[in-house]
Amino acid sequence: MAIRDIIIAPDPRLKQISLPVNEVDDALRVLMDDMLETMYDAPGIGLAAIQVGEPKRVIVMDLANEDETPAPRFFVNPEILSVSEDLATYEEGCLSVPEFYEDVERPAHCRIRYLDYNGVEQEEDCDELFATCFQHEMDHLEGVLFIDHLSKLKRSMMLKKLIKAKKLMEKEPA
Numbered sequence: 001m002a003i004r005d006i007i008i009a010p011d012p013r014l015k016q017i018s019l020p021v022n023e024v025d026d027a028l029r030v031l032m033d034d035m036l037e038t039m040y041d042a043p044g045i046g047l048a049a050i051q052v053g054e055p056k057r058v059i060v061m062d063l064a065n066e067d068e069t070p071a072p073r074f075f076v077n078p079e080i081l082s083v084s085e086d087l088a089t090y091e092e093g094c095l096s097v098p099e100f101y102e103d104v105e106r107p108a109h110c111r112i113r114y115l116d117y118n119g120v121e122q123e124e125d126c127d128e129l130f131a132t133c134f135q136h137e138m139d140h141l142e143g144v145l146f147i148d149h150l151s152k153l154k155r156s157m158m159l160k161k162l163i164k165a166k167k168l169m170e171k172e173p174a
């Protein structure tokens with residue numbers, strides 16, 4: 001396993017629409033393992049492949065608390081089959097938008113379908129943090145960030161700060 005670089009917004013790569021995976025093979029499992037290690041290292045609870053520069057419809061997630069045993073999840077070619085009318089608000093963050101957290105309202109429940117780590121099709125219902133995180137990661141596959149759900153003003157303020165932080169990082173000697 002290897003830790004990969006996480007792309008930080010704003011970056012045109014994060015706006016790409018990710019493409020479906022043809023087959024869940026060993027090469028894809030290497031990518032999923034790397035994504036998981038990258039996510040744990042960050043640390044974060046979810047990561048989409050495009051965040052490490054791979055425009056593939058792949059998501060990894062682990063919603064276990066720090067004091068619980070790790071519970072890694074892998075979602076290939078994930079789809080949201082239906083969403084509830086009732087909404088839930090969570091304070092969201094994103095490894096591609098470091099140090100920013102904002103409330104985002106999304107459907108509280110959804111039914112999802114995906115291929116698992118072994119390429120087996122699964123369908124399940126999700127709610128609470130799982131539902132929010134899944135929808136957040138699905139957005140990444142469409143080139144959408146959680147800050148795109150905020151007001152224009154808030155988003156442009158955040159983007160300005162992100163650009164400033166990036167410039168500072170570039171100036172730092174390697």
Ligand code: ZN
Nearest residue numbers: 093094095096
């Ligand atoms: Zn994210």
